[in-house]
Amino acid sequence: MEQAIKVGIVGYGNLGKGVEAALKRAPDMELVGVFTRREPSGLRLLDPATPAYRLAEIDAFHEKIDVLILCGGSKQDLPKQGPALAALFNTVDSFDTHAKIPEYFDAVDRAARQAGTTAIISVGWDPGLFSLNRLFGEAILPEGDTYTFWGKGLSQGHSDAVRRVPGVKAGVQYTIPSPEAIAQVRSGARPTLTTREKHRRECYVVLEDGADPAEVERQIVTMPHYFADYDTTVHFISEEELRRDHAAMPHGGFVIRSGSTGEGTAQLMEFSLKLGSNSEFTASVLVAYARAAYRLNRRGRIGAKTVLDVAPGLLSPKSPEQLRKELL
Amino acid sequence: MEQAIKVGIVGYGNLGKGVEAALKRAPDMELVGVFTRREPSGLRLLDPATPAYRLAEIDAFHEKIDVLILCGGSKQDLPKQGPALAALFNTVDSFDTHAKIPEYFDAVDRAARQAGTTAIISVGWDPGLFSLNRLFGEAILPEGDTYTFWGKGLSQGHSDAVRRVPGVKAGVQYTIPSPEAIAQVRSGARPTLTTREKHRRECYVVLEDGADPAEVERQIVTMPHYFADYDTTVHFISEEELRRDHAAMPHGGFVIRSGSTGEGTAQLMEFSLKLGSNSEFTASVLVAYARAAYRLNRRGRIGAKTVLDVAPGLLSPKSPEQLRKELL
Numbered sequence: 003m004e005q006a007i008k009v010g011i012v013g014y015g016n017l018g019k020g021v022e023a024a025l026k027r028a029p030d031m032e033l034v035g036v037f038t039r040r041e042p043s044g045l046r047l048l049d050p051a052t053p054a055y056r057l058a059e060i061d062a063f064h065e066k067i068d069v070l071i072l073c074g075g076s077k078q079d080l081p082k083q084g085p086a087l088a089a090l091f092n093t094v095d096s097f098d099t100h101a102k103i104p105e106y107f108d109a110v111d112r113a114a115r116q117a118g119t120t121a122i123i124s125v126g127w128d129p130g131l132f133s134l135n136r137l138f139g140e141a142i143l144p145e146g147d148t149y150t151f152w153g154k155g156l157s158q159g160h161s162d163a164v165r166r167v168p169g170v171k172a173g174v175q176y177t178i179p180s181p182e183a184i185a186q187v188r189s190g191a192r193p194t195l196t197t198r199e200k201h202r203r204e205c206y207v208v209l210e211d212g213a214d215p216a217e218v219e220r221q222i223v224t225m226p227h228y229f230a231d232y233d234t235t236v237h238f239i240s241e242e243e244l245r246r247d248h249a250a251m252p253h254g255g256f257v258i259r260s261g262s263t264g265e266g267t268a269q270l271m272e273f274s275l276k277l278g279s280n281s282e283f284t285a286s287v288l289v290a291y292a293r294a295a296y297r298l299n300r301r302g303r304i305g306a307k308t309v310l311d312v313a314p315g316l317l318s319p320k321s322p323e324q325l326r327k328e329l330l
Numbered sequence: 331m332e333q334a335i336k337v338g339i340v341g342y343g344n345l346g347k348g349v350e351a352a353l354k355r356a357p358d359m360e361l362v363g364v365f366t367r368r369e370p371s372g373l374r375l376l377d378p379a380t381p382a383y384r385l386a387e388i389d390a391f392h393e394k395i396d397v398l399i400l401c402g403g404s405k406q407d408l409p410k411q412g413p414a415l416a417a418l419f420n421t422v423d424s425f426d427t428h429a430k431i432p433e434y435f436d437a438v439d440r441a442a443r444q445a446g447t448t449a450i451i452s453v454g455w456d457p458g459l460f461s462l463n464r465l466f467g468e469a470i471l472p473e474g475d476t477y478t479f480w481g482k483g484l485s486q487g488h489s490d491a492v493r494r495v496p497g498v499k500a501g502v503q504y505t506i507p508s509p510e511a512i513a514q515v516r517s518g519a520r521p522t523l524t525t526r527e528k529h530r531r532e533c534y535v536v537l538e539d540g541a542d543p544a545e546v547e548r549q550i551v552t553m554p555h556y557f558a559d560y561d562t563t564v565h566f567i568s569e570e571e572l573r574r575d576h577a578a579m580p581h582g583g584f585v586i587r588s589g590s591t592g593e594g595t596a597q598l599m600e601f602s603l604k605l606g607s608n609s610e611f612t613a614s615v616l617v618a619y620a621r622a623a624y625r626l627n628r629r630g631r632i633g634a635k636t637v638l639d640v641a642p643g644l645l646s647p648k649s650p651e652q653l654r655k656e657l658l
Contacts, residue, residue: 023592027472103658129658134642136657141618141645144355263610264351270604278595286591290469314462315638317469329464330431330457
């Protein structure tokens with residue numbers, strides 16, 4: 003057995019916790035510690051034996067860590083942390099602001115090339131595994147259409163939007179894909195679907211004392227960008243119900259490529275996820291790609307990468323020989 | 331636009347025809363010709379303008395072809411052709427005798443390394459895309475079980491076995507996955523399934539004049555390895571029905587990873603195919619990987635490879651920048 007890959011976690015929210023848990027199942031990796039901007043002694047770690055450090059001290063770990071898993075958010079944390087930490091360490095992150103990926107890639111790439119590190123960005127399931135399946139779909143069936151459906155799942159951005167409505171004390175939002183639309187796509191029909199036809203939205207809301215339910219509902223369902231283009235249902239529930247029934251973070255979705263070959267033969271490729279916990283699954287994807295980042299760097303493949311650039315075999319702790327024997 | 335990738339097809343059965351058709355949809359590739367052991371003028375090509383040559387003349391095309399797509403069979407053709415042609419050209423093939431892949435890999439690898447060529451072996455959907463999904467499943471969810479189901483689909487090997495039974499004039503065999511077993515796996519239950527519980531087999535048989543249906547049926551359903559371990563149904567039909575209803579080659583299947591993360595959170599990954607034509611789809615996968623073989627070789631990545639070794643981005647005619655922008 004080679005020496006274990008030494009891993010650091012930056013940021014300790016749900017995603018960081020998920021990475022800590024996922025590393026326990028990686029026989030070839032070892033957690034060096036969690037790095038936080040908070041007071042380290044205040045963290046409630048899954049494993050109390052996991053060391054926690056101030057992020058400001060991370061420079062001292064330059065020789066002690068093979069790859070950092072960045073678990074901060076795409077809005078506030080990663081735009082700065084991604085390039086700054088790729089200048090010191092191999093990294094993986096789950097940057098997921100789709101429109102800003104090219105810009106983020108360039109910033110991380112510059113830092114990583116200068117430092118000789120390898121940084122795999124935008125790892126997770128979308129972007130991530132869903133991106134891979136969109137690619138396989140269009141590369142293998144160039145004549146065809148790709149459909150992505152999300153859910154049933156708790157959407158963080160839409161839940162935040164609900165909570166900003168005056169009169170809302172707390173709440174969550176679920177994105178629900180239309181079973182009819184999915185069935186139509188699976189039939190090979192290649193329909194043109196509107197936003198409203200693909201997904202509907204369901205909100206579970208706790209009202210502030212004295213708030214007007216009708217007005218809150220109106221404000222939610224007419225909110226531009228977030229809800230106006232969808233069929234949205236608002237349910238009013240108690241704080242206790244919210245805690246009891248809506249604490250999990252399920253998610254998932256479907257990528258379907260419907261195409262044709264030859265003289266119009268129908269061909270269908272489908273990838274789907276049904277996740278009990280969005281953050282734990284994303285964390286598990288990050289851990290597999292952390293292994294790949296370390297290996298790419300050892301082979302001199304420096305700079306920013308995405309899942310599209312990584313040979314799948316690099317994700318597994320098994321040797322190429324073993325993989326060929328067991329999985330092909 | 332770069333120069334087109336120049337492609338040759340070796341072997342012109344259903345798979346070779348599928349490759350000829352798939353290349354018409356590849357904007358960056360150009361078909362140089364079909365190579366056959368038969369009399370070239372006797373081939374009925376999809377496009378009569380496609381040049382056909384004797385396989386024996388292929389050495390003369392050394393400078394004129396960037397990558398060869400080998401469309402021969404795994405039993406008779408590829409064990410010899412694979413290493414011999416990898417000694418002259420970059421190649422891709424669909425070698426699918428699972429148990430012999432390590433041995434075949436080594437033979438092709440030796441030839442390719444000596445010649446400085448790149449040879450991607452065992453490309454298609456199983457082995458191929460299904461192998462990739464088995465890998466993603468176990469690398470991302472190390473605690474879990476992987477289930478592969480095949481069908482509904484026409485199985486070539488089992489159809490051949492049916493046709494070898496005395497009294498059988500013609501026939502086909504369909505492999506049918508059990509909907510109950512798939513539902514059980516999708517529920518996250520992680521059942522242990524017997525061979526009989528996973529698939530059943532259905533045969534459509536045309537009898538020779540005077541053959542005894544009961545005896546033919548007995549011989550089929552009790553045949554060791556092929557049918558004895560399955561629930562098998564035999565239908566007797568006329569030659570005309572066989573031609574009319576069973577000429578297509580549909581296939582497909584499912585790879586499901588059912589695993590858990592954290593403190594036992596259920597997570598499910600599923601990849602599935604529903605193929606109107608097995609050979610046309612396999613051909614489309616081969617064409618995408620032919621593009622990758624050529625690119626790997628230009629980067630000095632020589633030797634035998636499998637789908638596990640190929641970064642997915644190499645399959646697409648689009649640039650890495652465009653892929654990041656459109657697909658992540």
